[in-house]
Amino acid sequence: MTKLIPDEAPRRREGRGFWRKVWAVLIKEFIQLKRDRVSFAMIIMIPLLQLLLFGYAINTTPRNLPTAVLLQENNDLTRAILAALQNTRYFKVTELPKTEAAMDRLLASGKVLFAVEIPANFERAVRRGDKPAMLVAADATDPVAAGSAISALGMAVQTALKHERAVPDSVQMPFEIRTHARYNPAGKTELNIVPGLVGTILTMTMLVFTALSVTREIERGTMETLLSMPITPVEIMLGKIIPYVFVGFIQATMIVLLGVFVFGVPILGSIWSLALLSTLFIASNLATGYSFSTVAQNQLQAMQMTLMYFLPNILLSGFMFPFAGMPVWAQWIGEAMPLTHYLRIVRAIMLKGSSISELQYDALALVVLTLVTMTIAVTRFRRTLD
Amino acid sequence: MSAPAVSQSGAEDIAIDVRHLTKTFDGRAVVRDLSMQVKRGTIYGFLGPNGSGKTTTIRMLCGLLTPDSGTGTCLGYDILTETEKIKSQIGYMTQRFSLYQDLSVRENLEFVGRIYGIEKPAAAARAAIERLGLSGREDQLAGELSGGWKQRLALGACTLPSPQLLLLDEPTAGVDPKARRDFWNEIHALAADGLTVLVSTHYMDEAERCHEIAYIAYGELLARGTVAEVIAASHLTTYTVSSNDSSVLARLTDELSSAPGIDMVAPFGASLHVSGRDKDALEAAVALYRGRKELDWKPSEASLEDVFIDLMSKAKDNFQ
Numbered sequence: 061m062t063k064l065i066p067d068e069a070p071r072r073r074e075g076r077g078f079w080r081k082v083w084a085v086l087i088k089e090f091i092q093l094k095r096d097r098v099s100f101a102m103i104i105m106i107p108l109l110q111l112l113l114f115g116y117a118i119n120t121t122p123r124n125l126p127t128a129v130l131l132q133e134n135n136d137l138t139r140a141i142l143a144a145l146q147n148t149r150y151f152k153v154t155e156l157p158k159t160e161a162a163m164d165r166l167l168a169s170g171k172v173l174f175a176v177e178i179p180a181n182f183e184r185a186v187r188r189g190d191k192p193a194m195l196v197a198a199d200a201t202d203p204v205a206a207g208s209a210i211s212a213l214g215m216a217v218q219t220a221l222k223h224e225r226a227v228p229d230s231v232q233m234p235f236e237i238r239t240h241a242r243y244n245p246a247g248k249t250e251l252n253i254v255p256g257l258v259g260t261i262l263t264m265t266m267l268v269f270t271a272l273s274v275t276r277e278i279e280r281g282t283m284e285t286l287l288s289m290p291i292t293p294v295e296i297m298l299g300k301i302i303p304y305v306f307v308g309f310i311q312a313t314m315i316v317l318l319g320v321f322v323f324g325v326p327i328l329g330s331i332w333s334l335a336l337l338s339t340l341f342i343a344s345n346l347a348t349g350y351s352f353s354t355v356a357q358n359q360l361q362a363m364q365m366t367l368m369y370f371l372p373n374i375l376l377s378g379f380m381f382p383f384a385g386m387p388v389w390a391q392w393i394g395e396a397m398p399l400t401h402y403l404r405i406v407r408a409i410m411l412k413g414s415s416i417s418e419l420q421y422d423a424l425a426l427v428v429l430t431l432v433t434m435t436i437a438v439t440r441f442r443r444t445l446d
Numbered sequence: 447m448s449a450p451a452v453s454q455s456g457a458e459d460i461a462i463d464v465r466h467l468t469k470t471f472d473g474r475a476v477v478r479d480l481s482m483q484v485k486r487g488t489i490y491g492f493l494g495p496n497g498s499g500k501t502t503t504i505r506m507l508c509g510l511l512t513p514d515s516g517t518g519t520c521l522g523y524d525i526l527t528e529t530e531k532i533k534s535q536i537g538y539m540t541q542r543f544s545l546y547q548d549l550s551v552r553e554n555l556e557f558v559g560r561i562y563g564i565e566k567p568a569a570a571a572r573a574a575i576e577r578l579g580l581s582g583r584e585d586q587l588a589g590e591l592s593g594g595w596k597q598r599l600a601l602g603a604c605t606l607p608s609p610q611l612l613l614l615d616e617p618t619a620g621v622d623p624k625a626r627r628d629f630w631n632e633i634h635a636l637a638a639d640g641l642t643v644l645v646s647t648h649y650m651d652e653a654e655r656c657h658e659i660a661y662i663a664y665g666e667l668l669a670r671g672t673v674a675e676v677i678a679a680s681h682l683t684t685y686t687v688s689s690n691d692s693s694v695l696a697r698l699t700d701e702l703s704s705a706p707g708i709d710m711v712a713p714f715g716a717s718l719h720v721s722g723r724d725k726d727a728l729e730a731a732v733a734l735y736r737g738r739k740e741l742d743w744k745p746s747e748a749s750l751e752d753v754f755i756d757l758m759s760k761a762k763d764n765f766q
Contacts, residue, residue, distance in 0.1 A: 069608035070570045073563040084560030088549065095548045095587075281544040285603075288508050289561045290534035445510050 081291050085299020093303060099269065107261045107311045111318050114257055125209055128155040128172040130163045132180040137224050141178065144220035150212045167197055174198055174209060186221060186234050193238045210239055254319040255406040256379045258312055258338070259399050263345050263373055266308050270349030271362040273300045274441070279358055284445065293441040297434070301346045308342035328413030337405050337416070337423055344398040344430040351437035373399045401425045461486045461611050461642035462507060464518030464525065469502050469511060476502045478665040480516070484644060484658070489637050491656030492646035495758060499665040500646040501541060504613050507644070508538050521610055534562065537604030541615040543596045547589030551580055551599055554588050555606060562607035570606060578602040593620050601629075614645040618652065630655050650751050661754055663761040673750055682748040682756060683725040685732055688717035689740050698741070707731035710756055721752050
């Protein structure tokens with residue numbers, strides 16, 4: 061016959077044992093995470109995929125931009141300019157329109173992203189030292205690409221002129237480039253994107269992990285056992301959040317390392333400040349996800365809430381559009397989101413070399429938002445099955 | 447202890463003492479005005495049809511549900527205000543397996559040990575695996591165990607911290623007879639050492655193994671006491687009628703069922719149990735058949751099942 065209870069009762073520790081219970085849940089969560097291969101793959105794959113996809117889409121050295129060139133005169137010099145454009149490999153001259161109207165149509169339809177017009181009597185004007193104007197029209201919906209292409213254009217044309225000996229070597233820029241950026245006159249620097257990705261990737265993955273943690277226990281029925289045991293909502297919450305702080309930290313490290321070594325993003329500020337504030341941001345997202353989990357009825361609802369939260373985060377945090385350009389009401393929404401503050405922090409530390417004391421407003425905002433969401437989560441957590 | 451001393455025999459001897467518990471879900475009363483006392487060291491059987499409020503009552507006892515009204519204590523702690531203390535002293539085995547399916551047997555037991563503050567959770571888990579006969583399966587995931595082993599593990603988990611009170615919600619559902627007998631032998635040994643056990647069940651033979659039973663239907667406690675007391679309190683008069691000819695019995699069943707004074711007819715092999723609440727009316731009804739030679743009438747005692755079926759049909763008349 062088997063025995064259910066030991067002859068001698070096992071000894072129990074004295075006191076509340078707060079951290080001991082947190083530890084118990086933490087170990088359990090780690091084991092479960094280890095067994096869940098899909099989640100495990102997500103930890104590695106989401107940052108990797110996002111970073112590589114976004115990263116290469118924003119490649120700072122565009123290649124083969126489809127370009128139209130309108131030649132109002134045809135001579136050795138203009139042919140040399142055409143060849144020089146091709147040689148930069150920035151441009152790929154795909155069209156040679158005959159009129160300005162035809163050129164505009166090509167640009168509007170998106171067949172070309174770049175249009176260069178060399179006016180009549182260009183060569184004569186250059187030789188006379190009149191500084192004639194080359195007209196350049198760029199589709200600046202992709203401002204990054206347009207910006208670097210325009211500077212490459214200037215260099216290419218000058219090289220061509222020197223090669224044809226149209227001007228003495230001593231003369232710098234014997235022509236002017238009259239740029240006309242269409243569709244999006246303001247351009248932003250590409251370096252913004254990689255630090256921004258640290259924030260968005262962490263928001264997405266951290267939310268998804270904890271948003272499911274409570275609803276999963278309810279759906280699987282394990283919540284009934286958990287609630288019948290001597291453990292409090294705060295202990296459960298911390299036990300469930302802390303493992304993912306580590307996970308988030310690994311992800312953040314991965315993204316930053318890739319950013320530095322693959323995309324050449326600098327870290328001008330202190331790496332320790334970055335680590336500290338990133339940990340705070342991770343905890344904030346975990347608390348948010350966890351509070352969704354206490355509100356949602358099931359895992360599907362929790363996922364839907366996560367998506368609904370994620371969208372304004374992307375749009376209003378300053379990740380995609382400049383924060384300063386948003387209307388005031390949108391800025392207020394943005395201020396209420398951890399991502400907004402973290403984006404300022406991560407960009408400032410990595411790109412401007414700011415210190416924590418310069419970022420205290422945003423750091424404090426993160427602390428407050430984390431505490432508020434944790435309080436909501438603990439009060440919303442149902443201690444009973446009522 | 448903040449709970450009022452409601453029992454005469456003193457709180458020391460009473461493990462569960464609840465008064466007038468009521469619980470409503472969406473306007474439907476699942477438990478109505480339920481009062482019960484369970485003495486320490488007894489095995490208390492909790493019986494009743496599906497959906498009668500057994501699980502709800504057990505959940506109120508261990509703090510998983512808050513009663514809408516009523517008061518009570520569990521192990522001397524108030525069930526409304528001291529649930530945390532109650533939880534550290536009880537073991538609750540849920541009706542549906544609710545340990546972590548993606549944790550191994552050992553990991554589940556260690557988790558329970560840590561939550562209850564056991565000094566050496568790993569050693570306690572190892573000892574429990576040994577005791578429960580789960581050796582060799584300790585690294586198997588709980589979700590991959592068969593039904594009987596899952597039940598064994600669940601029992602092991604709720605007894606691991608050596609609680610003073612066990613709340614077992616249909617622990618033997620779907621378990622084979624041998625394992626069931628082992629389980630009951632063990633429960634009796636535990637009760638002899640002072641452990642209190644509240645166990646809900648559908649099986650009559652299990653009810654008869656309990657020191658005391660309570661019968662609950664439609665949220666109301668209809669009978670309680672020892673098995674003998676419950677049968678006596680039912681005031682059922684029962685006859686057993688037997689015959690060698692099964693077709694005679696089959697026809698008789700139909701006739702008796704509609705006869706006035708007869709409340710219940712139940713076939714048991716080559717005989718029928720014929721019961722009535724009113725002794726005189728039953729006697730009168732039976733008298734009409736006494737003359738028939740092929741039938742053999744004997745006065746007998748109502749079985750527990752007779753009593754429960756009768757209680758249930760009475761309750762149905764009252765509540766539906």
